[in-house]
Amino acid sequence: MIETNGKKLFDAVGAEAIYTTNDILRRYITGFYAEDGFVIIDKEGTRMYTDSRYTEEAVKALKGTDVQVIEADRNATAESLLKNYQSVAVPFEYMSYPAVKKLQEMGLNLVDDVEQFRNCMMIKNQSEIDAIQKACTIAEDAFNLLLPEIKEGMTETEVAALLEYNMRKLGAYSTSFDTIVGFGANASVPHHVTDNTALKFGDEILIDFGCKVDGYCSDITRTFLFGDDKKHQKFKDYYAHVLAAHNLVQEKFHAGMQAKQADLLAREYLDSVGLGKYFTHSLGHGVGLNIHENPFVNKRSEVIMQNGMVFTDEPGVYFAGELGIRIEDSVMLKDGDVKSFMAKTNKDLVIL
Numbered sequence: 001m002i003e004t005n006g007k008k009l010f011d012a013v014g015a016e017a018i019y020t021t022n023d024i025l026r027r028y029i030t031g032f033y034a035e036d037g038f039v040i041i042d043k044e045g046t047r048m049y050t051d052s053r054y055t056e057e058a059v060k061a062l063k064g065t066d067v068q069v070i071e072a073d074r075n076a077t078a079e080s081l082l083k084n085y086q087s088v089a090v091p092f093e094y095m096s097y098p099a100v101k102k103l104q105e106m107g108l109n110l111v112d113d114v115e116q117f118r119n120c121m122m123i124k125n126q127s128e129i130d131a132i133q134k135a136c137t138i139a140e141d142a143f144n145l146l147l148p149e150i151k152e153g154m155t156e157t158e159v160a161a162l163l164e165y166n167m168r169k170l171g172a173y174s175t176s177f178d179t180i181v182g183f184g185a186n187a188s189v190p191h192h193v194t195d196n197t198a199l200k201f202g203d204e205i206l207i208d209f210g211c212k213v214d215g216y217c218s219d220i221t222r223t224f225l226f227g228d229d230k231k232h233q234k235f236k237d238y239y240a241h242v243l244a245a246h247n248l249v250q251e252k253f254h255a256g257m258q259a260k261q262a263d264l265l266a267r268e269y270l271d272s273v274g275l276g277k278y279f280t281h282s283l284g285h286g287v288g289l290n291i292h293e294n295p296f297v298n299k300r301s302e303v304i305m306q307n308g309m310v311f312t313d314e315p316g317v318y319f320a321g322e323l324g325i326r327i328e329d330s331v332m333l334k335d336g337d338v339k340s341f342m343a344k345t346n347k348d349l350v351i352l
Contacts, residue, residue: 002065005029005120006039006046012116015089017042019082019103022094024289027215028121030067032058038078042085049077082108089113118294122286123308128216129332132287132310135172135218136330136341139211142166143222143345150205150226150352155196156181159207167211176210176217176291187223187324190281190316202229206324210291217291219312220342221328224350238275238317239325239349245269245315246327246347249283250338259301259311266315267299275317284312287330307333313340 006029010018018041020026027033029041030048037050047068050058055071062069082088082103089111092100103110124132145166150159160179167175182192183199187206199205208221223239225232245266253262263283270276282298287310295303297311305311309332316326329342 004031004046004065004067005125006041006066009113009116009120010041010043010046012120013089013111013113015111015113016087017082017085018089018113019078020091020094021078021099022091025091025094025117028117028289030062031065031127031214032061032067033215034058040081079106082106087111089116091117121288122294122303123306124288124310124332125308128288129308129310131214131216132218132330132332133341135176135211135213135216136220137344138167138170138172138213139209139218139220140342140344141170142172142211143207143209143220147350147352150199152199152201152226154199156183156186156194156199157196159199159205160194160209163207163209167209172211172213174212176212176219180206180208180221182206182324183226185321185323188318188320188322190318190324190326199226201227202231203227204232204235204323204325206326208326208328210330215289217287217289218341219287219291219314219328219330220345221314221316221326222345222347222350223325223327224352226352228351235323235325236349238323241270241273241275242315242317242325242327243347243349245279246313246329249313249315250329250331250340253305253338255305255307255333255336257305259295259297259303259305260299262297262305262311262313263299263301266313270315270317278317278319279315280318281316284314284328286311305333307336309333310341313338 021038034054049072058069087109091114092112093114160181181194184203186192203226206223210218284297286293314328318324329340331340
């Protein structure tokens with residue numbers, strides 16, 4: 001029988017039962033996505049309660065796992081079932097005040113389990129890693145298909161739409177977030193809102209994108225040039241330094257180090273070449289069912305990084321109104337070392 005994440009979470013929380021209605025957390029526990037329903041975990045195991053819209057698909061998807069699927073009316077069934085417990089763990093951050101108040105009025109002793117969810121979600125199991133790898137492979141393949149399609153006069157929105165189409169065509173069911181495409185000076189805004197700026201010869205292009213497979217995200221950024229107008233020597237020099245900082249993290253960072261040490265590897269290198277003050281965000285963040293989740297890899301984080309953690313390696317430099325460069329891989333810690341999920345796109349400077 002395949003063991004899902006329910007027992008792992010239950011052992012970490014220590015309450016009499018765990019109850020959640022949140023869609024992301026339900027998916028984390030069971031591996032199955034439905035827009036509605038709830039999960040209860042206790043010493044007897046993990047049970048997912050859902051209605052007739054999802055029952056057939058849930059039973060089929062969870063066959064052979066340790067999750068029992070039960071068709072039920074959410075509100076009436078949850079109230080009757082929870083009366084059997086005294087101490088129930090719930091994720092306060094993902095619940096409305098009326099929902100919490102209702103449970104308290106039932107006489108339940110509520111324990112917040114958000115921190116346990118976050119800690120458990122940091123360490124991916126093999127099925128989670130496989131889903132992330134597939135999402136990363138699709139993203140890279142879609143990007144490689146996109147490059148020959150990019151033409152002068154296309155807008156940022158058109159390029160984003162083509163890339164998203166490619167990802168869906170290759171098997172992704174959605175994007176990880178709104179695709180960011182920045183032409184020219186628009187790339188100087190780290191999270192530029194993709195617009196109708198038209199591409200010109202000599203423009204730089206920054207694309208930050210990703211897709212989802214089985215609920216799990218990929219995250220990747222590539223920066224390159226559309227033609228070489230011989231006016232981009234500073235850009236080329238800066239690009240080489242950002243790439244060196246990016247590679248340094250993957251070469252020198254190891255399991256057992258604090259998250260802030262990964263950030264410092266990139267930051268101190270960029271400082272040494274006079275670019276540190278232009279690196280205006282953290283090195284990275286965890287990736288999983290959420291595009292941003294623990295562990296956050298910034299200069300303050302003291303999280304001890306462990307095998308099975310997935311995060312981004314994305315140093316960048318930004319010069320307002322002029323240019324921006326970011327190079328990003330989704331990576332993980334495996335056998336003590338950083339392993340990139342990205343192996344199919346060229347990180348040396350590409351000039352179309």
